Amino acid sequence: MEYLKFCFVFSFWMKFANSLYPSESPQTPAPIPKEKLLVLTVATEETDGFRRFMQSAKYFNYNVKVLGMGEAWRGGDVGRSIGGGQKVRLLKEAMEGLADQEDLIVLSVDSYDLIFAGGPEEILRKFQQANNKVIFAAEGLIWPDKRLADKYPSIRSGKRYLNSGGIIGYAPYINRIVSQWSLHDNDDDQLFYTKIYLDPLQRQTLNMTLDHKCQIFQNLNGAVDEVLLKFGTDRVRVRNTAYDSLPVVVHGNGNTKMYLNYLANYVPNAWNYEHGCSHCDDDLVDLSQLKEYPNVLVGVFIEQPTPFLPEFFQRLLTLDYPKDKLKVFVHNNEVYHEKHIQKFWEENRNAFSSFKVVGPEENLSQGEARNMGMDLCRKDAACDYYFSMDSDVMLTNRQTLKLLIEQNRKIIGPLVTRHGKLWSNFWGALSLDGYYARSEDYVDIVQRKRVGVWNIPYMAHIYLVKGSALRNELKERNYFVLEKLDPDMALCRNAREMTSHREKDSPSPESFHMLRPPKGVFMYITNRHDFGRLISTANYNISHYNNDLWQIFENPVDWKEKYIHQNYTQIFTENYLEEPCPDVFWFPVFTEKACDEIVEEMEHYGSWSGGKHEDKRISGGYETVPTDDIHMKQIGFDKEWLHFIREFISPVTLKVFSGYYTKGYAVMNFVVKYTPERQAYLRPHHDSSTFTINIALNNKDRDFQGGGCRFHRYNCSIESPRKGWSFMHPGRLTHLHEGLPTTNGTRYIAVSFIDP
Template sequence: MGWCAARPRLLLLALVLLPRRPCLGADSEKAPGIPTDKLLVITVATKETDGFHRFMQSAKYFNYTVKVLGQGEDWRGGDGINSIGGGQKVRLMKEVMEHYADQEDLVVLFTECFDVIFAGGPEEVLKKFQKSNHKVVFAADGILWPDKRLADKYPIVHIGKRYLNSGGFIGYAPYINRIVQEWNLQDNDDDQLFYTKIYVNPLKREAINITLDHKCKIFQTLNGAVDEVVLKFENGKARAKNVFYETLPVAINGNGPTKILLNYFGNYVPNAWTQDKGCTLCELDTIDLSAVNVHPNVTIGVFIEQPTPFLPRFLNLLLTLDYPKEALKLFIHNKEVYHEKDIKIFFDKAKHEISTIKIVGPEENLSQAEARNMGMDFCRQDKNCDYYFSVDADVVLTNPRTLKILIEQNRKIIAPLVTRHGKLWSNFWGALSPDGYYARSEDYVDIVQGNRVGIWNVPYMANVYLIKGKTLRSEMNERNYFVRDKLDPDMALCRNAREMTLQREKDSPTPETFQMLSPPKGVFMYISNRHEFGRLLSTANYNTSHYNNDLWQIFENPVPCPDVFWFPIFSEKACDELVEEMEHYGQWSGGKHHDSRISGGYENVPTDDIHMKQIDLENVWLHFIREFIAPVTLKVFAGYYTKGFALLNFVVKYSPDRQRSLRPHHDASTFTINIALNNVGEDFQGGGCKFLRYNCSIESPRKGWSFMHPGRLTHLHEGLPVKNGTRYIAVSFIDP
């Protein structure tokens, strides 16, 4: 009896000690992994758009094997506006899967490509698929589409997304073949409805062994899940993480109205930009203009749409661009009668350097949109126009290589980052609000302030940008790009470029209709902050009632570099007479260290100069500082009261054959003034001042204008090389 009572316990112990035998057909933690060469990615692309190239780039990064269907075919999968569609993709899958029907060990992953990015590799996706213990896994969605009447037929899901999304699925080839062989509809019938009806049929679902990726372990659809997904940096990598389910999806699908969010993720994933390496794709597909014999032809579109300060300087900067003038054409639209005199002076000068200049004046009474359409079409209709460079008059391009830098980046549309000094106002938006206006992306401030440097795919840009001529003659061949609904011209351009359709969705069953029905063909727009390009002026309070209106801009547009204030102080005549007086005296120091004019007889950072004291102008100059410079100091350096005294006041002469530059140094002053006495571009080329701590340069100082900056500690600076000609500046070290 005792033995019998103990027997069940002994049997139980024996069962525990026996080695486990996996059940036939069951998945096991120790089951061998699927080799990565047994994974085939299939997608459909009738055209190679920017989105397609981004998808293929992410696939190449992870070494996926990709088969592209439909190349060269016309898209017949629905018009994308008024109807459902997408059946062409199923028909193409049906045709190709017949070739893989008997390959039981082959895993096929189907995905969209125009709005998908891979965030993980084949080994990861196969491991997650194997753990699902199903033969086919479809992407899951929180939105039911296109037939909401099927909601009750879906299995109940307690945690995760309930509805099928046909934008991505993975499974063994024979089982996927069984599904697609049921297709007997038309190309413009709906693919998602077809797959949905198979899934909600319990007999078919169980027979084929289909499930959904409820927790987004493999597929992440962004529509309806914007708040679930965040960018995550970890172990030197960038991933999109679903924080609701704590998963790292492998394929990110920007379905529906989430294209802009996908573009944001695409700036980082997969490892396009990391905290350790920065931008890893910035050199991808670039070109080198130094290696070409003939530069591309560029049409520059200039737009003066409101009274704008410093317009003569803006126009002159166009002529100082480091680009062959024979490869340039100019289109200028001037809406303001006030600026006609400036345009005439510029034209008389520029016509000797640029062969084709088209000017459209205020008498034409064009709207801003009409003028911008005309300028863009000026390039579009010219088969020899390789690039269209649009520049508004409130853009100050201080980098003469701007045009070359943008061309070498080799993007269809790209803009240089320019900002208003001291503000976060720039010429791009990192995100859009639901109504299509400004929203701040997570990385906007870091991009504007230069904490993250690279090439950024953005939804909106304005003021200054470069577009390829062949893009204008292909994807953007519609002439009326700057008109759409009641949008401002710049917003209309960007929306038309993004969406590539001049019609709006009508009576669409859901917001995601556009994505589901036709491949999006939008052109990506990029902003570059890899270089310092310049800044934006404020034109809102520009008053044209004075004779010299730019004199009133010291507060509206004050600072070219941090704590460097720039303001007009001398007339043309005053500059000329001071230079003439110094040249008449003629005893330039030669830029030697030994200098008997100063205490101690040794100058650590010498310049080729003449002191005011040498021509008996010292007292006059000190009076000038007290009367005209000191009041400015009170405005810009609040709380500091200057003595208005300077021991060193002098005029410096820079030229290539004597002294062409000045090494980095601090000034022996509390603050310094530096007044330009002649014109860059006319009297000399090159020159300027660079503040090393801020990586900021003033390369085109305007004649008669002074800039003022702290002398000691914070503003280490150098004189930039003069390439030819002679440059003169007047300098005072104030309050030594």
């Protein structure tokens, strides 16, 4: 009870004391209205980076005023050396009309390499909480004068050095800073701001500080390892893990522009897990609304022996695009492929608007050839797009060209990957030496777990370039040649880093300093659709007559498409097979092309056995029931043939002989040749196998007469073999059989005694 009395009396006296001496502690200030924030940025050209900056500003409804648009850039090569004074001069001119607006907050930022990750309300709140009149961005690396490092105020933690890419402050105070500028446009802006900040008196009177812990500004240079993406339900943020902050302004200063490109694929709302790609349908070209389709020059590059080249050209021919709008330029560096190009041209010479071939006799390097192809479009004012394709690209999507044009990017490629591998036609990141590095999202993009249009640092094999870009941003004519780099890497680096070209139209002796600001052209890859695949050329041996037959290991999908019968899969889905005799099954397996090429390969080899009993090719040297044949091993095709058996025959075996699991092994694999003049038939016999396959390699009545197979036990004959179809029957005990006489022409069959 006494305790309660004490509490009551104490509370009374405290209230009485407060009434006599009211608290002088400041109340929480009212939030600054977002209308009081003005963003000022300098941009002399509308580059891809500038458009991205404006897109992020528009998303958050920033009030942005652009300074210097259309003005010649005289601020130096700020990406590689000192410069940028022109930005201060333009800011100084702009601030002269804003100096008397005491409640106006000015945010001065770069634009080409910068994006917003948060809105005006957030940046104003953080600025207000800092309780300073001016805040500069901070970074951990000092530039441009390292000798000034010791003059910086000491800090317990955070970024110590000033970066001029981001400044926020009250207009009068910003004006007092920039009004001190009296230097040249190509002098260094960061050095100017640094000297003012390092002056203790100015730092105090102007109440300046640095954003040491990246609450507002995140400079990526020297800080890539401490930055990661934070995915939310509404948008994606950049998080600084060192200070657990969510910066509002993200700046790809120094050599971090490619990393900014990666971040900007997500931030602020470009892509997230819930909604996917938010900007993929922005600024699309509606081809259906055009009076006529754009003119496209297709550049085809055959720089090494390439499997399935005839199929490549057929896919080019079947692109769903008006052929009168397509011109084709082919650079062929391989004598071996001249026959393929010649045949395609003879059959389709009138299919395209024009068809130009530069062959190996011209002795052009890859870079020279690719420059030539791109230059043909650059010089032709009617060339709307340049579509570059390497011969190792198999486009399976006939709409590819239309889909790329619709995306309306200066440079864009379709994602193509090597079957069953993570190898693709793009890199998501680069290492410090400029070569491949795996980005965090690379695998998800390749596997299409993240679908969209992605800004990437490197692409090859296939891409579409706007003709207008070739005649403007990419007008230099040697993009594919750069010391120590292959042509594709040279192109990508030149497109990314368009910062150091002299202004050729300037007569001034100061023209060396009149360099363009960073304005690299963005390169995009799209995986919004399945476009096709890359084939492997690494182990392509052209010593055979039909070399693609050997590609069953390296390029299994293309091998199957070319050589396996189109109805093969229906064996399993629709029971597409026949049983003409008991336990004799008949099913499609080879295309006509496969049959023709196997026959051609054997005839090219030419050493037919003659059907003799003496045979040194087999164990024991004696064949009881000889045929006039050539073994697969003789042409070096035994491993490929056994793989064919395991991949395409074994599944059929399990279907028709339920419960029997074949090893898919065979010692005797050969092609038999029946002719009336050499060997017309084969006497009754059992095969030394568990089961046998017998594939017809040519057509009855067109290539030969007679022939067939008779099974004695069942008095059943099959006399009308179908080209590309195989018999499968038990070998030992039950299925005594004979080869019926071939009466005219030549009959070819491929035989395997499986599981001997």
